[in-house]
Amino acid sequence: MADPLWFHVDMDAFYASVEQLDNPQLRGRPVIVGGKPGGRGVVSACSYEARACGVHSAQPIAKASELCPHGVFLPVRMSRYRELSQQIMRALSNYSPEVHQVSIDEAFLEMTGTERLFGSPHDTAGRLKREVRCETGLTISIGIAPSRYLAKLASGYDKPDGLYQVHPGEELAFTARLPLSKLWGVGKQSRRHLERYGITTVTQLRAQTIEHLTRLFGEAGAWYLYRSARGIDPGMYAERTKTHSISSETTFEHDIAGAETLERVLLELSDGVLYRLRQEGGVARVVTLKIRLQDFTTKTARTTRTAPIRSLEELHSTAVELLHRRWTNRRPVRLIGVGLDNVLLDTGPEQVELFEDRGERQRRVEDAVFDLRRRYRGIAIRKARNLGETNR
DNA sequence: TCTGGGGTCCTAGGACCC
């Protein structure tokens, strides 16, 4: 049987590269994609020219414009990025029947046993890079390895326009060369925790016993670190869970202290969440509410309903209940969000007898509205209450 | 520096049942 072989494809500075592709005058210049300068946004993506100034993603826009005053600041154009992403994913599917897209700009390709068909993996990856470049004008980086985890680390090793292969047997040597921060899943907090025990490199991490790591990080965290330090896939994308979540949140330009405004914003957010739920044919019983206050403290409230959410009215009123349960001191709110958890695919006939006629009628009306909206994209069908000013 | 929006997964404690 052939050795397992994976490609990880990662697009380089994706949003910023698309902007430079669509507007050639931006090529070679520091491009920063994200919220408006002066607003409360952060950097979503930036070109390598901007990175040279110290700009990086998730950085507050205010800081980025300080570091890079001559930068070109642009808003996010998600639909355009999605278009190019799809084009690239199509190109990838010519190389493997198993393309697992994990985000808008990344995918894994199962390449096990393709050598007889395509030739050496390294040459194949090179061909794939040229093909994407030729078709879309964008560069990608590819990591090749015996597992997804190592392929992911390898694609980041040689960015941008990179191509790097970890051969079987090189797992330990390859991970030993990486800084701890490059191990996927080891963030700031974990590094800070490890540093307290004098662990700052992958080699030092590897020297720890599983018992010691368990005391520091709990069982799941310990095994994750133990395996990833040895180049063994810790199970990053192992088993897809059956349920997922759908949520929507918004940060206000100015903090809001009025309950009525918050409730109206919750109606809008609930509407968006329910629309996505219906589009994918899901059902959910768990509703979550999130608020963030001026001092950045974040509170969540959650409730599990006995029956699935059936209407916008139900979702909205549940969210409002949770808001009043959690927002007791009425301090100004910076962010508010609503979500559905444990979303399952709607299977089988619903138990109609559990629902009152009125709820059922309401659901049918809403279904009709959602259907209209699906067919006439962009049309605004909203509740009258939702038409007022929302202060965003 | 003054911190988005969309997610996933884990932990800990309490309630409840056997």
Next chain:
DNA sequence: TCTGGGGTCCTAGGACCC
């Protein structure tokens, strides 16, 4: 009367990723 241990469900919070 006082006391187990395990399992499951629920809620709140937090780390991490793109």
